[in-house]
Every structure is written in structure tokens, then in C-alpha cells.
Amino acid sequence: MTARTRTTPGAARAAAPARRATARKGTSASTERPDAVRASSDSGSDGGPGRLVERVAEAAAGCRSVAGLTAGPRARIMTYRAGRPLAGVAVRDAEIEVGVVARVERPLPETAEDVRRAVRPLAGDRPVHVLIGDIAEGGAK
Numbered sequence: 001m002t003a004r005t006r007t008t009p010g011a012a013r014a015a016a017p018a019r020r021a022t023a024r025k026g027t028s029a030s031t032e033r034p035d036a037v038r039a040s041s042d043s044g045s046d047g048g049p050g051r052l053v054e055r056v057a058e059a060a061a062g063c064r065s066v067a068g069l070t071a072g073p074r075a076r077i078m079t080y081r082a083g084r085p086l087a088g089v090a091v092r093d094a095e096i097e098v099g100v101v102a103r104v105e106r107p108l109p110e111t112a113e114d115v116r117r118a119v120r121p122l123a124g125d126r127p128v129h130v131l132i133g134d135i136a137e138g139g140a141k
Contacts, residue, residue, distance in 0.1 A: 035095040052122060053079045057089045059118040060098045065111040067136035075130060096123045101134040108132050 061069055069088025071078050077099035079086040090097040098119060102111045112130040119128045 039126045050079070050081050053081070053086055053089050053091050054124055056096060056098065056119050057086060059122060060089070060100060060115050063100075063105045063111070063114045063118055065106045065114060067103050069099040070099045070101050070131075070133035072131050072133045075134075086100060090125075095127050095129060097129045097131065099131040101136050102132045103136055108135075 050063055057069060062065060071087035075087070077088055077090045077097050079089055080093065088099045096119060100111070100115055102108055112132060115127045115130045
């Protein structure tokens with residue numbers, strides 16, 4: 001015979017919000033961050049999953065006026081993959097977003113256009129959005 005516990009109606013109502021709050025805490029990362037990008041959904045022309053993300057990062061970082069990549073405010077430009085996440089590149093189905101730290105040697109619109117020009121051949125028909133998240137002082141690389 002199993003033991004039964006008896007609760008009063010007020011106690012059951014008080015416990016219900018706690019159960020709902022617990023369910024919310026247990027949500028997955030993809031539910032909490034719908035814009036989160038996973039490298040496994042990307043494939044480069046060489047067939048390796050996530051390789052497109054790495055190629056985009058290399059192309060953007062290779063621009064003369066780019067000091068590095070940045071995830072931007074609230075780390076929203078990020079690709080999650082096995083190992084460490086890749087900050088500064090998000091390849092989505094509808095767009096590619098790149099976050100950069102620009103050098104002060106050139107006007108910022110020109111730097112953004114250089115990054116767009118370097119990444120566009122890899123983007124297919126997706127638009128390329130460039131966020132300049134910070135400015136670094138210093139000369140050429």
C-alpha cells in the first residue's frame with residue numbers, strides 16, 4: 001500500500017507557481033536565445049560543418065583596417081560549436097553578421113564596406129551585416 005499525503009487547496013495553489021518557475025529555468029539554450037547559431041547547421045563548399053564560419057572569420061580578420069573580431073553588445077554575434085564559441089561571426093539561414101574592432105586609420109564606413117566585400121563571395125545570396133563594436137588605436141597590422 002502506498003502512502004498518501006494530504007494537501008490543502010491553498011498549499012497546492014502556492015506550490016503551482018514554483019513548479020512553473022522551475023520549468024522555465026530548465027529551458028534549453030536555443031529556447032533562451034533564439035538567434036543562437038550553431039556551427040553544425042553551416043556547411044562550407046569543402047563539406048566540413050562549420051567551415052564556412054571559420055572562412056568568414058578569416059576573411060573579415062584579414063581586412064587591413066580590422067584589429068580583430070568582437071561579439072558585440074550582449075555577445076549576440078556568436079557561433080556556438082564544439083569547443084570554444086567563435087565570437088564575431090554569426091552565419092544564419094537568412095543573413096551573415098560580422099562584428100569587428102576597427103582601426104582608426106580609415107573612415108568607419110570604408111572599413112565596414114571592406115569587410116562586406118571580403119565576406120560577400122562566401123555569403124551566397126545572404127546579406128552581410130557588419131557591426132563595428134569597438135575602435136582600436138594603432139597603425140597597420
